[in-house]
Amino acid sequence: MSDARITRLLGRLALSVFTVLGAVTAAFFALRLVPVDPAFVIAGAGHDAVAITSEVLDAIRAEYHLNEPLVVQYLFYLARLLRGDLGISYVQEQPVLDLIAEQAAPTLALAGLASLFAVALSAGIAVLTAGHRAASGLAGVVELVLASTPVFWIGFLLMLVLSVQWRVFPLLDAGDLRTLILPALTIALPTAAPLAQVLRRALEDVLEQPFIMTARSRGLSLTAVKLRHALRHAVIPYLTMLGFSFGALLGGAAITETLFGRPGLGRLLVNAVTRQDMPLVLGLVIVATLAFVIVNMLIDFAYILIDHRLKAVLPQP
Amino acid sequence: MKKIVLGLAAAAIALALAACSDKSAPPTAAAPAGDSGPVRGGQLVVALRAEPAQLNPLVDQGSGAHSVRPVVDSLVWDNGDGTYDPWLASSWEVSDDASRYVFQLRKDVRFHDGTPLNAEAVKANFDYVLDPANKSTGSTAKLKPVAKVIDEHTLEVQLAVPESSFLTLIAAPYFGILSKDQLEKDPRSLATRLIGTGPFKFDNWVKGQSLTYVRNDDYNWAPPKFHQGAAYVDSIKYVFLPEDQTRYNALATGEAHVVDYIPPEHANTVKNGDSYQTEEFLLPGVGYTLHLNTRKPPFDRLEVRQALLHGLNREEIVASATFGAYPVQEYLATTTPDFAKDLKNRITHDPQRAADLLDQAGWKARDAEGFRTKDGQRLSAAAPYADNDQLAQRTLEQVQIDAKKLGFDIQLLPVTDLPQRLYNGNYGVLGSFQSEATGMQLWRLYGSDNISDGSTVGSNASFLSIPELDAVLVKARAAGKSEDRAKYYAEAQEILPDHAPSVPLYSRARLVAIQKNVHGVAWDKAWPQPYLFDAWIGK
Numbered sequence: 001m002s003d004a005r006i007t008r009l010l011g012r013l014a015l016s017v018f019t020v021l022g023a024v025t026a027a028f029f030a031l032r033l034v035p036v037d038p039a040f041v042i043a044g045a046g047h048d049a050v051a052i053t054s055e056v057l058d059a060i061r062a063e064y065h066l067n068e069p070l071v072v073q074y075l076f077y078l079a080r081l082l083r084g085d086l087g088i089s090y091v092q093e094q095p096v097l098d099l100i101a102e103q104a105a106p107t108l109a110l111a112g113l114a115s116l117f118a119v120a121l122s123a124g125i126a127v128l129t130a131g132h133r134a135a136s137g138l139a140g141v142v143e144l145v146l147a148s149t150p151v152f153w154i155g156f157l158l159m160l161v162l163s164v165q166w167r168v169f170p171l172l173d174a175g176d177l178r179t180l181i182l183p184a185l186t187i188a189l190p191t192a193a194p195l196a197q198v199l200r201r202a203l204e205d206v207l208e209q210p211f212i213m214t215a216r217s218r219g220l221s222l223t224a225v226k227l228r229h230a231l232r233h234a235v236i237p238y239l240t241m242l243g244f245s246f247g248a249l250l251g252g253a254a255i256t257e258t259l260f261g262r263p264g265l266g267r268l269l270v271n272a273v274t275r276q277d278m279p280l281v282l283g284l285v286i287v288a289t290l291a292f293v294i295v296n297m298l299i300d301f302a303y304i305l306i307d308h309r310l311k312a313v314l315p316q317p
Numbered sequence: 318m319k320k321i322v323l324g325l326a327a328a329a330i331a332l333a334l335a336a337c338s339d340k341s342a343p344p345t346a347a348a349p350a351g352d353s354g355p356v357r358g359g360q361l362v363v364a365l366r367a368e369p370a371q372l373n374p375l376v377d378q379g380s381g382a383h384s385v386r387p388v389v390d391s392l393v394w395d396n397g398d399g400t401y402d403p404w405l406a407s408s409w410e411v412s413d414d415a416s417r418y419v420f421q422l423r424k425d426v427r428f429h430d431g432t433p434l435n436a437e438a439v440k441a442n443f444d445y446v447l448d449p450a451n452k453s454t455g456s457t458a459k460l461k462p463v464a465k466v467i468d469e470h471t472l473e474v475q476l477a478v479p480e481s482s483f484l485t486l487i488a489a490p491y492f493g494i495l496s497k498d499q500l501e502k503d504p505r506s507l508a509t510r511l512i513g514t515g516p517f518k519f520d521n522w523v524k525g526q527s528l529t530y531v532r533n534d535d536y537n538w539a540p541p542k543f544h545q546g547a548a549y550v551d552s553i554k555y556v557f558l559p560e561d562q563t564r565y566n567a568l569a570t571g572e573a574h575v576v577d578y579i580p581p582e583h584a585n586t587v588k589n590g591d592s593y594q595t596e597e598f599l600l601p602g603v604g605y606t607l608h609l610n611t612r613k614p615p616f617d618r619l620e621v622r623q624a625l626l627h628g629l630n631r632e633e634i635v636a637s638a639t640f641g642a643y644p645v646q647e648y649l650a651t652t653t654p655d656f657a658k659d660l661k662n663r664i665t666h667d668p669q670r671a672a673d674l675l676d677q678a679g680w681k682a683r684d685a686e687g688f689r690t691k692d693g694q695r696l697s698a699a700a701p702y703a704d705n706d707q708l709a710q711r712t713l714e715q716v717q718i719d720a721k722k723l724g725f726d727i728q729l730l731p732v733t734d735l736p737q738r739l740y741n742g743n744y745g746v747l748g749s750f751q752s753e754a755t756g757m758q759l760w761r762l763y764g765s766d767n768i769s770d771g772s773t774v775g776s777n778a779s780f781l782s783i784p785e786l787d788a789v790l791v792k793a794r795a796a797g798k799s800e801d802r803a804k805y806y807a808e809a810q811e812i813l814p815d816h817a818p819s820v821p822l823y824s825r826a827r828l829v830a831i832q833k834n835v836h837g838v839a840w841d842k843a844w845p846q847p848y849l850f851d852a853w854i855g856k
Contacts, residue, residue, distance in 0.1 A: 036734045043452055055449035063450075091370045093508040102524050156562065164566050171563070172362070172556055172572045173526060261558040263525025274705060275370070276733070 016293040023289040024081070024282060028074055031278050039066055041276045042090045077282075086286070087279035089272075096283035099268065103252070107265045110187070110257075111249035113180055117188035118195060118245065122238075125192075126199035127226050131207055136200060147193035155186035155259045172261070183260045187253050191245050198241050202234030209233075235306060243299040250291035251284075355837065355853040361550045363849070364564045364573040368525065368557040371508035374491045375446050376453050382490045382844055383577070384555045387530050388429075389493025389513035392420055392439070394540035395485050395754065397842030399654050399799030404540045405434060405494060405514065409484075413797040416479035422470040426538050428496040429518045436472040440464040441497040443474060451504075456486050456753070456761075479795035481802040482755035485654075488843035489754075514538070516548040516850050528555040539850055543839070549853035568593065574835045574854065575847060579828040581642030587830050594831040596838065598845045601653035602752035603762055604646055604824030605712065607700075608778035610745055611818060615696055616779075620678040622817035626664060628671025628723040629716065635823045638712040643823040648759065648813050649806075650824035652845075654799075655756030657807035662814050664821070671723055680724065689724035697726035698745025701738055704731030709748055712822065716748075739778060740769050747778045752824065754843055756806030760790040763809075763818055779818035786812050 032038075039060045061067050065076055080087060086096035125143075129135040146154075162182060163171045173179045206212065207230055215225050252266025265284065272280035365383055374385050393409070394402040406420040426434035443464035446453045461477035476483065486492060496512040510519050516539065517530035531552045539545060556573065558564040561580040567573035568587075579587050579595075588595050609616040609625065616622050635645040647663060649656045675681075680689040680696050689696040700717075702709045710729075717727045727746060738744050751758060761767050765782035769775040786809060793805030829847050831838050837851035 034733070035737075037737060040736045040740075043454055053449065056452055056454065059450045060452065093371050093373070093376075093505075099524070106525070159563070159566060164569050167570065170572060171567050171570050257525070259560050259563060261526065261556060261560070261563055263523060267525055 012297065016297065019293055020286060020289045023285055025074070027282055027285040028077060029070070031281060032070055032073070034276075036276055038064065038090065038276075038278060041278075081286075086283040089277055089280045091272075091275045091277045092280070096279050099280060100265065100283055100287055103263055103265045103268050106263045107250065107252050109180060110183055110253065110262065110264060111246060113177075113184035114187040114191065114249060114253075115242070115246050117184055118192040119242065121188060121192040122195035122199060125196045126203060127223070127231070130200045130203035130226060130230075131222060136204075139196065139200070143193035143196055146189050149190065151186060151190055151253075151255050152259060154189055155183070155256055158182050158186055159260070179260075179262075183253075183256045183262055186256050186259075187249065191249075195238065195241055195245070199234060199238045202237050203230050206230040206233045232306060236303060239299055239302055239306075243295050247292040247295040250295070251288040355544075355549045355851075356855055357549050357551075357853070359550050359854040360552045360554055361575065361835070361849060361852055361854060362554050362556060362573045363575040363847075364556050364558050364567045364577060366557075366559055366561075366564065366578045368528075368559075372511050372522070373507040374493050374511070375442065375455070375495065375507075376451065383846060384528055385493060385511060385513075386490040386515070386841060386846065387517040387553055387849060388511050388515040388519055389490060389495065390426075390515050390538070391488045391490070391493055391843070392422075393484050393488045394542070395488040395841075395843035397652075397654060397754065397840075399803060401484050401488065402540050402542065404488075405439075405538065411484075411797050414479045414795045415481040415483065415797045415802075416476045416795070418474045418476075418483060419467070420472045420474070422472065423538055424470055426514050427535060428498075428514050429512045429533060430496050430498060432496055432498055434494070434514055435469050436466040437469075438497040439472050439494055440466055441500045442492070442494055445495075445500050445504075446492075455491055456757070457492050460486075479791075480757065481794050481796045481799075482757035485753075485755045485843055486757075490841070490844055490846075517553055520552065526557060528557075529553070543851050548850055549837070550849075553849060568830050568832075571832065574832050575838060575849075575852075576830045577827070577847065579830050581640040584640075584642045584826075584828055587828070592833070594833060594835075595828060596831065596840065596847070597826050597828045598840055599644070599650055599652045599826045600752040600824050600845055601650050601656075601754045602758045602824065603648065603821065604650050604752065605709070605748060605750040605822050606762075607716065607820040607822065608747045608749065608762075609817070609819055610698075610742060610747070610778075610780060611782075612742055612780045613745060615680075615698065616745060618678050619817065620674040621680070621696075624671040624674040624678075624723065625720070625725065626814065626817040626820050627667045627674075629719050629820060630666055630668075631664070631820070631822060632666070634712065634715040634719055638708065638715050639823060643826055646821055646824055648810050648819075648821050649756060650752075652824075653756060653758075654754060655793075655803045655806035657803075657810045660807070660810055662811045664814050668723065675724065683724060687721065687724065688726045695726055696724055697728060699728050699730055700746040700748065701730040701732040701735060701744050702748055703735050704733070709750075713748055742769065742780060749778060750825070751776075752845075754845065756793065756802065756809075759806060759809050759813075760794060763813065764790050781816065781818040783812075783816055786816070 039057045042060045042064065043056055065073055077087070088094065089096055089099060092099060125139055129139045159171065159182060162168045169178055169182050203226060207226070212225060212230065215229055252264045252269060254266030254270045257264040257267040265287070269281070269284045272284060367383060369384060372385060374382060374389060390405050392404060392406040394404045396402060405423060405426060407423050408421045410419045420439070422434060422436060422439065428434065432438070443462045445451055446458045447461060447463070460480050460483065463475045465473045465475070467473055493513055493515070495507070499507060499512045509522060512519070516533055516536040518533050520529040520531045522528045529552060532548050532550065534547050536547045537545060556567070558567060564576050565579065565583050568576040587593055609622050611617055611622070631645050635643060647660060675689060679691045682690045684690045684695060700713055702713055713729050717729060720727045732738065739747065751762070761776045762778065763781050763786060764777060765787050767775040767777035768780050768782065789805055789808045789812065793802055793809065796802040796805060827845060829838070834855045835852060836855060837853050839848040839851055841848040
């Protein structure tokens with residue numbers, strides 16, 4: 001690779017590191033500026049805690065360096081971060097890294113399957129209905145309804161119909177992929193709706209280009225034209241949105257996870273925020289930011305592969 | 318591309334077919350007649366509402382207590398009526414002033430890691446709770462128990478203050494006896510794994526989903542009212558379903574054998590219907606009570622407090638807020654062992670008397686919106702509450718509406734710093750739910766030595782300090798015999814309405830639904846919850 005490309009890459013990496021650092025700093029100071037004494041949170045106050053004596057509070061303050069000035073505490077935190085230590089959860093008393101790692105696999109599984117369903121549904125619908133007035137109108141209405149319906153309600157309905165009434169899928173974890181289908185579908189439906197819209201709109205734009213008429217006049221069917229020629233042009237905005245959706249899913253889907261009783265990063269975050277468990281919240285902010293940054297970088301590289309025109313923008317070797 | 322689309326479609330259809338073919342049938346109806354004894358084997362699936370933040374029972378009283386009972390045993394078993402049965406302790410002596418306890422331990426008990434149960438091991442548990450670095454904030458810690466080994470199976474515990482309810486406190490799962498090795502050599506692991514002496518051993522905790530225990534085949538030291546020997550089921554799986562409807566669905570599909578905390582909305586369907594067994598237990602203790610801050614106006618005046626106590630229509634408030642599922646109560650719930658069954662000084666609903674009291678206190682004038690005023694100030698109080706508690710919010714809203722009729726302006730404040738407000742006394746009315754199976758709660762909430770005084774977060778949320786009441790509470794706590802304890806706590810219940818430090822409303826009923834083919838689910842009365850040792854799954 002040439003020097004220019006390497007510097008570009010390094011620049012990108014440096015920017016990513018700064019993004020994560022910025023997010024952590026903002027979260028750290030925002031959380032500490034909330035007028036809640038962390039010593040009380042660690043002592044478990046508010047959860048049937050009866051005897052919080054000054055000795056317990058002092059022991060906590062000493063252990064967690066809570067008496068130092070805020071900037072010093074921030075530097076302590078950064079120092080630990082550089083060593084890969086995300087700290088110990090205030091409420092759960094386990095290392096934050098372990099807590100997050102435990103939830104990584106279920107979250108990835110759910111995000112992966114949900115994205116797969118979303119892509120299949122949105123790409124399928126968009127390709128089938130692009131160019132047909134009536135079908136695309138109808139699809140548009142259905143998509144609007146799905147995008148506006150609360151995720152909770154969709155999940156509720158799916159659970160009631162498919163798990164309770166018709167017993168098609170198990171409600172509780174049966175140890176295999178079947179339990180993942182309903183939650184994944186719950187997330188996929190409202191995610192697929194705007195994706196389908198975007199893809200269909202882009203396809204219809206492309207279908208009006210002159211080269212499409214040329215291809216049709218050569219005898220290709222409308223579907224073949226859409227798939228072989230139009231899709232590639234229309235896929236850039238679609239990929240961008242997909243990147244955002246997937247990145248967001250990597251942060252977990254708290255509502256769906258709570259509804260179906262599944263583990264995941266979303267639920268972990270909601271619990272951490274509710275309990276004011278600062279190290280855990282900060283750890284999750286880092287993970288979520290990293291996820292977005294990585295997904296964005298991958299999407300950017302994908303652009304370069306898909307759109308030959310972009311190659312010209314890069315400095316040549 | 319076409320092939321990809323076709324491939325995806327085929328995969329989707331295959332998936333759907335696979336799902337359909339594996340339909341699991343729900344358990345069928347009642348067992349055939351003449352079904353004899355308990356059946357061994359199977360996995361009992363229990364759906365719970367709350368997942369513990371961490372498992373260590375010695376640190377706090379709320380979090381894990383719902384789900385650690387199968388792996389830890391306590392020294393004594395609480396029968397719920399003031400008497401106790403032997404458990405890990407085969408016998409014990411209580412000093413006359415209830416401050417010194419000597420326990421004789423069973424000689425045949427082993428922990429799950431093979432170490433024997435002896436006085437040293439139990440002492441390690443008391444020492445753990447005593448050390449402030451361990452952040453133990455339960456009732457036992459507050460009593461500062463000092464344990465001394467008398468001989469290999471005899472232990473003496475000396476409390477800093479007499480406490481007649483000590484046996485109930487240590488009978489609860491939050492004082493389950495843990496292995497000395499784990500406490501001393503590996504305390505960090507207590508958050509995720511417990512080594513006790515219980516009928517089940519810790520197996521696996523999938524965070525956010527389930528907690529599994531497997532049977533301890535060496536178990537042979539259950540309390541006398543239950544069968545001896547090991548448990549019947551092979552394993553217990555606690556499943557965490559915080560969403561009420563999902564928990565109810567798990568009951569309907571038959572995937573959960575026992576479902577805890579059926580919400581008030583479904584209570585009637587489940588109880589009156591024929592498909593499930595139900596067990597209901599009204600949680601003992603002071604329940605949900607509105608504490609009136611006696612240090613700040615307007616509740617520093619006795620007349621104003623009494624006016625609120627007698628002026629609010631507690632029956633209606635409770636019926637609306639809880640959908641009629643929970644009963645209104647006096648200062649202690651009726652299921653508390655020390656509840657005064659022949660209580661004479663009951664709280665009466667008397668709006669006229671309330672109005673007279675307020676007039677007497679000088680709150681005669683009314684402003685444009687109908688609230689009472691005195692010297693230009695409106696009769697108002699701030700009521701902070703945790704904004705994620707829906708039941709509290711519903712209750713406080715009803716109270717606000719009812720109080721308006723009397724001329725009170727109760728302002729609701731959703732906040733996130735509730736414990737600090739308790740510490741600083743920064744509220745007019747504080748609603749809180751507390752439950753414990755002993756009258757000791759009256760001391761914790763209304764005794765003057767439990768006031769937050771800058772060095773501790775006390776539980777006396779009304780800052781009440783009445784010497785006459787304190788004297789009675791001291792006698793109650795120093796009563797070596799249960800009958801004396803009940804007598805003195807009864808006296809306290811007669812005194813309380815006259816001082817009106819709070820407005821008691823209701824206690825929650827814990828409704829548990831059980832599939833028809835599951836038998837042997839009992840109640841642990843020390844900290845009311847289903848006790849699963851005797852449970853077995855029939856056909």
